[in-house]
Amino acid sequence: MLDRRQILVGVAALMGGALLPASVKALHGSGSVGAFRKATLSEPQMKAITIMADIIIPETDTPGASGAGVPAFIRTAMANWLLKEEAQAFVDGLDGFLEAHPDFPRQDITAQTNLIAGIDSSLHDLPEKYRFYRQLKELVLIGYYTSEVGAAEELAYDPVPGGYTIIPVTSETKAWST
Amino acid sequence: MTNTSDNFDFDVLIVGSGMSGGWVAKEMCERGYKTAVLDRGAPLEHGAGYENEGKAPWEMPNRGRVSKEEIERDYEKSSLCYAFNEYTKRHFIKDSDYPFKEKDGKRFDWIRSARVGGKSVLWHRHSYRFSEMDFQANKQDGHGCDWPIRYDDLKDWYDYVERFAGISGSKEGLPQLPDGVFQKPFDMNPVELDAKAKVEKAYPGRKIIIGRAAHLTEPTDEQLELGRGPCQARNECQAGCSWGGYFSSLSATLPAADRTGNMTLVPNAMVQEVVYDAKTKRASGVRMIDITTGERVFISARVVFVCASTLATTQILLNSKSAEFPRGIGNTGSALGHYLMDHIKGAGANAVVDGYEDVYYAGRRPTSLYVPRFRNVTEKTDAFLRGYGMQGEAQRLSWRAAIGAEGIGKDLKARVQKPGPWTFTLQGFGEMLPEHENSVSLSTTETDQWGMPILEISCEYGANELRMKEDMRNTATEMLRAAGYTKVQPYSEESFPGIVIHEMGTARMGHKADDSYLNRHNQCHNVSNLFVTDGASMTSSACQNPSLTFMALSARAAAFADEQMKAGAL
Numbered sequence: 001m002l003d004r005r006q007i008l009v010g011v012a013a014l015m016g017g018a019l020l021p022a023s024v025k026a027l028h029g030s031g032s033v034g035a036f037r038k039a040t041l042s043e044p045q046m047k048a049i050t051i052m053a054d055i056i057i058p059e060t061d062t063p064g065a066s067g068a069g070v071p072a073f074i075r076t077a078m079a080n081w082l083l084k085e086e087a088q089a090f091v092d093g094l095d096g097f098l099e100a101h102p103d104f105p106r107q108d109i110t111a112q113t114n115l116i117a118g119i120d121s122s123l124h125d126l127p128e129k130y131r132f133y134r135q136l137k138e139l140v141l142i143g144y145y146t147s148e149v150g151a152a153e154e155l156a157y158d159p160v161p162g163g164y165t166i167i168p169v170t171s172e173t174k175a176w177s178t
Numbered sequence: 179m180t181n182t183s184d185n186f187d188f189d190v191l192i193v194g195s196g197m198s199g200g201w202v203a204k205e206m207c208e209r210g211y212k213t214a215v216l217d218r219g220a221p222l223e224h225g226a227g228y229e230n231e232g233k234a235p236w237e238m239p240n241r242g243r244v245s246k247e248e249i250e251r252d253y254e255k256s257s258l259c260y261a262f263n264e265y266t267k268r269h270f271i272k273d274s275d276y277p278f279k280e281k282d283g284k285r286f287d288w289i290r291s292a293r294v295g296g297k298s299v300l301w302h303r304h305s306y307r308f309s310e311m312d313f314q315a316n317k318q319d320g321h322g323c324d325w326p327i328r329y330d331d332l333k334d335w336y337d338y339v340e341r342f343a344g345i346s347g348s349k350e351g352l353p354q355l356p357d358g359v360f361q362k363p364f365d366m367n368p369v370e371l372d373a374k375a376k377v378e379k380a381y382p383g384r385k386i387i388i389g390r391a392a393h394l395t396e397p398t399d400e401q402l403e404l405g406r407g408p409c410q411a412r413n414e415c416q417a418g419c420s421w422g423g424y425f426s427s428l429s430a431t432l433p434a435a436d437r438t439g440n441m442t443l444v445p446n447a448m449v450q451e452v453v454y455d456a457k458t459k460r461a462s463g464v465r466m467i468d469i470t471t472g473e474r475v476f477i478s479a480r481v482v483f484v485c486a487s488t489l490a491t492t493q494i495l496l497n498s499k500s501a502e503f504p505r506g507i508g509n510t511g512s513a514l515g516h517y518l519m520d521h522i523k524g525a526g527a528n529a530v531v532d533g534y535e536d537v538y539y540a541g542r543r544p545t546s547l548y549v550p551r552f553r554n555v556t557e558k559t560d561a562f563l564r565g566y567g568m569q570g571e572a573q574r575l576s577w578r579a580a581i582g583a584e585g586i587g588k589d590l591k592a593r594v595q596k597p598g599p600w601t602f603t604l605q606g607f608g609e610m611l612p613e614h615e616n617s618v619s620l621s622t623t624e625t626d627q628w629g630m631p632i633l634e635i636s637c638e639y640g641a642n643e644l645r646m647k648e649d650m651r652n653t654a655t656e657m658l659r660a661a662g663y664t665k666v667q668p669y670s671e672e673s674f675p676g677i678v679i680h681e682m683g684t685a686r687m688g689h690k691a692d693d694s695y696l697n698r699h700n701q702c703h704n705v706s707n708l709f710v711t712d713g714a715s716m717t718s719s720a721c722q723n724p725s726l727t728f729m730a731l732s733a734r735a736a737a738f739a740d741e742q743m744k745a746g747a748l
Contacts, residue, residue, distance in 0.1 A: 055586060055587065056586045056587070056590070057590070057591060058587055058588060058591070060588055060591055060592075073241070076240075077241075080239075080240050080245045081240065081243055081245055081246065082245075082246060083246045083247060083250075084247070086246075113586075113587070116586060117586060117587075120584055120585070120586050121584055123582075123583070123584045124584070137581070138581050141577065141578075141580055141581050142241065142581070143241075145577040145578075145594070146235035146236060146241045146242070147235075147236050148234065148236045151234065151235060151236065152234070154591065154595060155577065155594070155595060157234065158540070158541075159232055159234065159412070160232070160410050160412060161410060161411045161412065161540055161541035161542060162410050162411060162541065163409075163410075163411050163540075163541050164364055164365060164411045164539060164540070164541035164542070164543040165365070165539065165540050165541060166365065166367055166368065166537055166538075166539055167537070167538050167539065167540050168536060168537060168538070169535065169536050169537060169538050169597065173538060173596070173597065174595055174596070175574070175576060175577065175594065175595060175596060175597045175598065176542075176576065176597075177235075177576070177577065178235070178542070
């Protein structure tokens, strides 16, 4: 892929570059994001998340959830998005699921998919024990469609459209990711 | 006039470098005055300073989102802004750094900038003129004092600022929304064009037009010379735009000021007080603190413009106490700190649009539709005074719609890969009447970390605004039905003043000092070399996005100050 920053710098130079003077060019803050807190997910929990994520977004002609780094994203989101209580509720829900379905990680893909499909079909009215699934699905979808695979391969991504135009939809047309 | 008067550090001193201060800086520097621009914000260099510009979601450590914990700790109010995210966070204030108090249990969602350039970097860029009707409204219905100017006083200044700023839009010939100097408008999509035709047929007094927005679509030589270029339709403006595709102080007015060699821009400069000199009966300068070093400095100037943003401006003026003016510099009347306004939003309707599966768009249009005010213009109502405009758009649902929906696996992927169904949204933005009780004052007990008394805000929507909000929901619904949509969802959600980020009033213009703070030139009635040209000066709010009017008032007041200085009156 092209490097967007280079495109920007290149075009800015063509346009005559940034013109602000030294008086404006003082220091600016680093704006750095704080260090990630330690993840709170165990190996068995991560394994279950990976299985479920790949059932929600499987590999097709493009990579699926794990191929797009979604499990690692969920680990990050747990630490960096959610409040502690929300993250804890999610982990507790996941643990509850694994207690109720101890064989899940070792089942064949058909059995696993059937179980998740059943839970997903009642997304709007999930019983208490499956409530964590709503959070999981949200994180899987966001993780996937904001990844490079999901946003720029599975969907269409254009960092610098250049204008707003109306286009026809063809069999090749993909939805924009941003 | 290239030499500063001997007795002063600067000819002109401007507090604030945002929408208004940037314009004053340009106008005064171009007229040859040595000008200081002080801004509380941290530096932000146009271009190189936009750290997150153009980054893809996967290049952001947090995929664009700010952690809830950080929001709770530092960004309680800033995070309420639609434009607040991981990309833009560094341009918003940490509320925890600058506390304020919401008095009388009345919530006020105060959104503030943390950078040089102020909210001109963060704005929504809709640019509309006020009309003759708006300047007459207070006098006609008796709410608020009479504006001391009329549309004709500002008309040429609107032309002037539009030509420089670059406004895309369409000429419509509507008296309530005067046409201006426009660059090519953005296109409406086929769904929007179809809705426009049907709604305008069903309601001849209502128009759906493309939003007039401060984006370059046909940059002029003057704009190109300043290093600006055409809008790229990224719609990621608030992270910063190296192209200068949208107007901001950083892309336009400050570079214009700086190339004269007359501007001294000082970031991290928190002005706490305008100093009054009883002998000359004028402002002698300002006291500021460098918030990075704690150093306190007095800077003198012949003329002082306070353009620190509506409420910060009034906070500084109230804090400028002297024996002659114990209630704040120039303050002998009932206006300073009162008649705070915002707009009201939070009601409208959404629809799912059947059909149009074969059309889509490329590019992220940085503006939306606009419905110019029709209430009490073409369609009278007894339910409330004045009126509202609407913003809206038609677009196709994205992958985000899958989050709350059932479906997994290959089917889900295939469905999300195709553009989703079309949707149409309309939301009202209503005028807020100026009321004396909607006010701000200085705390007598609490200061911020730099010793400035914090602001206490007491402001709420009144019955007129709430009835208007109800009407917004109803008319948006009937318009979407008139467009032929069967799946229309009306909505009205609780909202609080501040959140439209159009704070206005608290140092309003008027005819006399007892009920206004500024005269028809944005000049303090009682202190002739003190000007206020930001939102604080507004006498009524109209329902249009007000930034363009701040720009026109600023340029006009600067020209007046120049005349007065040349005539030796200032």
